[in-house]
Amino acid sequence: MPDLGKTDEAPLDPAREPGSDVLLQMTGIVKEFSSVRALGGVDLDVRPGEVHCLLGQNGAGKSTMIKILSASYVPDDGTIEWKGEPTRFANPMAAIKAGIATIYQELDLVPGLTVAENVFLGHEMSSGGISRRGATNKRVREILARLGHGEISPTRLVGELSPAGQQVVSMARALSHEVDLLILDEPSAVLDHGEVDNLFRVIRGLAAQGVAVIYISHRLEEIRQIGDRITVLKDGVTVATGLPAKTTPTADLIKLMTGRSIEYVFPQRAEQAERPTEGETVLEVRDLSLAGVFSNVDLTVRAGEIVGLAGLVGSGRTEILETIYGARRASTGTVTVDGKKLRRGAVDAAVRAGIGLAPEERKSQGLLLDQPVFANISVSSMKSFQRGGFIQRGREKAKARELVDSLDVRPRSIVQHVRTMSGGNQQKVVLARWLLRGCRVLLLDEPTRGVDVGARAEIYRLVRDLADSGVAVVVVSSEVEEVLGLADRVLVVREGRVVHEAAAAHIDESRVLDLVMEGTPA
Ligand SMILES: Nc1ncnc2c1ncn2[C@@H]1O[C@H](COP(=O)(O)OP(=O)(O)OP(=O)(O)O)[C@@H](O)[C@H]1O
Numbered sequence: 115m116p117d118l119g120k121t122d123e124a125p126l127d128p129a130r131e132p133g134s135d136v137l138l139q140m141t142g143i144v145k146e147f148s149s150v151r152a153l154g155g156v157d158l159d160v161r162p163g164e165v166h167c168l169l170g171q172n173g174a175g176k177s178t179m180i181k182i183l184s185a186s187y188v189p190d191d192g193t194i195e196w197k198g199e200p201t202r203f204a205n206p207m208a209a210i211k212a213g214i215a216t217i218y219q220e221l222d223l224v225p226g227l228t229v230a231e232n233v234f235l236g237h238e239m240s241s242g243g244i245s246r247r248g249a250t251n252k253r254v255r256e257i258l259a260r261l262g263h264g265e266i267s268p269t270r271l272v273g274e275l276s277p278a279g280q281q282v283v284s285m286a287r288a289l290s291h292e293v294d295l296l297i298l299d300e301p302s303a304v305l306d307h308g309e310v311d312n313l314f315r316v317i318r319g320l321a322a323q324g325v326a327v328i329y330i331s332h333r334l335e336e337i338r339q340i341g342d343r344i345t346v347l348k349d350g351v352t353v354a355t356g357l358p359a360k361t362t363p364t365a366d367l368i369k370l371m372t373g374r375s376i377e378y379v380f381p382q383r384a385e386q387a388e389r390p391t392e393g394e395t396v397l398e399v400r401d402l403s404l405a406g407v408f409s410n411v412d413l414t415v416r417a418g419e420i421v422g423l424a425g426l427v428g429s430g431r432t433e434i435l436e437t438i439y440g441a442r443r444a445s446t447g448t449v450t451v452d453g454k455k456l457r458r459g460a461v462d463a464a465v466r467a468g469i470g471l472a473p474e475e476r477k478s479q480g481l482l483l484d485q486p487v488f489a490n491i492s493v494s495s496m497k498s499f500q501r502g503g504f505i506q507r508g509r510e511k512a513k514a515r516e517l518v519d520s521l522d523v524r525p526r527s528i529v530q531h532v533r534t535m536s537g538g539n540q541q542k543v544v545l546a547r548w549l550l551r552g553c554r555v556l557l558l559d560e561p562t563r564g565v566d567v568g569a570r571a572e573i574y575r576l577v578r579d580l581a582d583s584g585v586a587v588v589v590v591s592s593e594v595e596e597v598l599g600l601a602d603r604v605l606v607v608r609e610g611r612v613v614h615e616a617a618a619a620h621i622d623e624s625r626v627l628d629l630v631m632e633g634t635p636a
Pocket residue numbers: 147148150151152170171172173174175176177178179524525534535536537538539564
């Protein structure tokens with residue numbers, strides 16, 4: 115079992131030859147939640163030193179599977195062999211002690227504690243009952259340095275760190291134990307390009323030391339980059355296992371995951387070229403600044419147009435959307451919708467003018483977790499379902515059903531309570547709410563984070579359809595491919611300034627990446 119604090123720095127790209135012996139074998143795993151069969155017979159084998167990718171649509175059962183592995187859930191049936199022995203971990207601590215570390219989508223850190231306190235939470239270093247703060251900080255510093263983040267101070271409060279920084283702390287916590295298997299559930303969702311590179315460097319280093327990694331992501335290009343083998347889940351069942359990550363064709367993976375072929379993930383350019391591009395100006399932003407965050411932003415969006423903002427986390431892209439929406443009060447500048455100037459810092463005025471914002475933090479900002487799907491979708495459009503003092507429930511539910519079908523929300527139920535749905539499906543529900551609301555200007559912040567490839571194609575199509583119906587759309591995304599594939603025009607935001615603007619058809623991915631990253635340390 116490697117001790118990560120003591121080993122030398124691993125090479126950047128070690129030639130990995132995962133062994134053929136089996137570290138973990140899960141066979142016929144079944145898990146039911148009252149009426150829902152989340153897993154109906156899942157198999158998985160993981161070898162030491164390999165990066166094993168788990169693929170599947172939203173709701174396929176990936177998170178349930180790893181919760182069983184980390185002993186948060188007890189399976190109803192099936193066997194788990196760990197290092198050749200049939201095993202049932204009594205509780206999550208037993209799994210951790212056996213060498214299984216899990217980093218969930220929702221990080222379970224305590225914001226009010228320091229980095230070091232979080233890393234050693236539950237297994238504090240002490241001698242004779244006295245906590246050894248100096249030794250703890252030293253050890254935490256070593257682990258953070260190994261993770262490429264020596265700049266994070268062990269004494270800093272975790273709540274003050276960025277999402278990427280918090281993820282590093284979670285990783286440090288996982289590695290503060292001796293670990294044979296590291297499970298990462300969509301780790302890249304909160305990360306920028308450079309940060310993903312760093313994460314991959316760390317993963318390769320660990321794999322080179324014999325640590326096995328289970329890696330969950332909806333981004334297929336990442337799976338190619340980092341994965342050795344792939345297991346695909348569909349509707350709670352393993353449909354393929356042991357596929358080579360580097361060479362299995364994307365079309366095959368998509369077919370396995372969704373049961374269908376998806377020819378075009380993005381709306382086709384040819385169709386876009388036929389669209390009128392000379393619609394009237396809907397949104398006009400002039401010289402907009404937010405002191406200390408961004409300055410002098412000019413942005414014009416016509417009816418039927420999709421404008422993409424590409425930039426790193428912290429570049430100011432999210433704050434630009436929030437300021438247009440009035441959730442932040444601009445220090446200078448104007449926002450005009452259909453020729454009408456909006457009051458600064460007034461969300462009500464923005465909403466009345468027809469601006470809608472689908473925020474990045476969808477879960478914390480607005481899901482009614484103990485309400486059914488249809489109520490979550492219609493909540494911002496109730497006026498349109500009221501007639502003579504009555505709510506037209508039939509129409510409300512029919513609209514919700516239409517969106518649930520077209521976004522492929524699983525389960526296909528409009529009465530399911532949102533709390534019990536998988537992360538990606540919850541996101542689809544919030545997006546459906548905004549798609550229903552019928553805005554003049556739709557501001558979308560990371561619209562496909564955590565959403566599977568099939569649903570992405572649907573979301574892109576719906577956004578394009580909305581634009582075609584005359585809506586002005588602004589999209590923020592960390593994924594340059596998404597910005598280029600979806601938008602007509604791209605603005606690159608760096609350190610609070612728009613540094614470049616181009617038609618999406620006239621700029622390529624590597625140029626946008628260069629512009630986004632310029633001046634950022636490698
Ligand atoms: N506590 C629960 N109660 C009821 N149903 C649940 C519960 N947890 C999960 N499910 C259901 O089990 C199924 C599998 O969910 P799971 O979270 O494992 O999917 P996933 O593959 O991780 O999806 P995503 O990519 O969206 O994160 C879903 O249909 C979900 O609604």
